[in-house]
Amino acid sequence: MPAAPASPESASASPTFLEGTVIRSTGSWYDVQTERGVVPSRVRGKFRLEEQDVTNPVAVGDRVTIRLEPDDSGLITEIHPRRNQLSRRAAGRRVGLEHVIAANIDIAWAVQSVRLPKINPGFIDRFIVMAEVNEITPGLVINKTDLLREKDRADIDALHDLYAGLGYRVLRTSVVSGEGVETFREALRDRTSVVAGPSGVGKSSLLNAVEPGLGLRTGEVSLKTRKGRHTTTYASLLPLSFGGFVVDTPGIREFGLIDLDPADLGHYFREFKPYLHDCRFPNCTHDHEPDCAVKAAVEEGLITEARYTSYLNILDSLHLGERDVGR
Ligand SMILES: Nc1nc2c(ncn2[C@@H]2O[C@H](COP(=O)(O)OP(=O)(O)O)[C@@H](O)[C@H]2O)c(=O)[nH]1
Ligand SMILES: [Mg+2]
Ligand SMILES: [Zn+2]
Known part of the structure; x- marks a missing residue:
């Protein structure tokens, strides 16, 4: 631990250091989940200078050490090494730089539905590549199994077998019948998970089913014009009451295949x-x-x-x- 600064105010008590996980960021403030609760924290200027080619030196999911300040805020004094990260190219003024969306992700689920909208194998394969490039374990959730028609069953079984045969975890779920919801909850427990997929496949509904307290809005048709949205958006980690976090980001579509040859x-x-x-x-x-x-x-x-x-x-x-x- 660094020595306490030799200023008169802090000479009496040595500073308190805590470890925690960054769960939210605005770009200048970071909410750090610690054993003492969430501590709003700032970051030392030097981290900004060291990382010239990223827009955000600290990302959600980062494990950090903070020093508790007299006003109960925190100062991030150390960013622990990352196991992995998801990034995309920054937009707008900072184009060309890398923006880290989230760090230390245990699993990234590609969510699809058997119907409405129908399965998109191209999405699944691109998502798997994105995850593997970033050294994140991918998985597949096939939702809305209550809508499965008999004539489609063989196709869904073949798709399930294909990805399971490649060694990926495949879950079948339905928010309507409840199939697989408990299994999905267990898969999220005590991990940091990304849940991604096209609009309407039931991502928000599934997360509400495993954790009603999340209260995510569902059934909304996304009419956002993504082209017009060039401001930097920050992800957050949604804490799960049974342990673990889910990465919540509107920009999940943009998880890119940065620098893949x-x-x-x-x-x-x-x-x-x-x-x-x-x-x-x-x-x-x-x-x-x-x-x-x-x-x-x-x-x-x-x-x-x-x-x-x-x-x-x-x-x-x-x-x-x-x-x-x-x-
Ligand atoms: N039949 C059926 N409908 C579902 C299921 N999951 C979600 N939905 C419906 O699908 C629509 C889109 O769900 P939503 O959670 O908003 O999808 P998101 O865009 O992926 O977050 C909503 O009308 C949901 O009620 C499911 O398992 N079965
Ligand atoms: Mg949603
Ligand atoms: Zn060849």
Whole structure:
């Protein structure tokens, strides 16, 4: 611990240091959850200077040490090393900089619904890549199972089996029948989780079902024009009464694939891995190149057409510089 400053006011008592988690940020103040409750805190100027290429040196989810000040506010004196983070390119004046949305995330759930809106495999695959690139465990929630029609059951089962077979956790839920709600609650317990998905799949409804106290608004059609919204938005962590946090951010669509080299994309499709070293060209993008072992595996049915199509779509968007999840 740093020594107490030798000023007359603080000579009598040594300062109190606490550890905590940043749960909310306005850009200049940070709410830090500690064993003594939430302490509004400021950050030392030097952290700002050290991190030239990010807009926010402290993000929600960061573990920090604070020094309690005489007015009961905190001063963040240390930011503990991050296990991982989700970032996007900053907008507006700070374009080109990185904005850290949240740090130390245990799991990121892609939420989809069986109908209304229907499943979008492209979203799932892009989201998985985004999570894997950031070293965050992805999972899949298939919601609104009460709306499942018999004729769609085989497709949903195949999708479930595909992702479970790749080693990802897949949950089936319904806010109406209650299926899977308890399992989802257990999956959120004592972790920091991201819940993302297209509008209308039931994210807010699901979170209200596991934690009624959240009181999230549901059923709203989002008419926001995202293009017009260039101000920096800050995520917050919603504390769960049974332990854990859920990352709440309106900007989840923008979790980008920052700095992913198109030649590396194949490494984030787990089932491609056995074939990546058998392509003729070591920098093969598994697109147009001859003697590609990945394409051969698709032709043999060892890799699904759907996953390969997602791969090509993401590859295209990387070439075009479109690195957002939500397309
Ligand atoms: N039938 C059915 N409807 C649901 C379910 N979950 C959510 N909904 C409805 O789907 C609509 C969108 O839900 P909402 O939670 O706002 O979705 P969000 O945009 O992902 O947060 C609302 O009308 C909900 O009542 C479900 O499991 N089954
Ligand atoms: Mg919602
Ligand atoms: Zn190849």
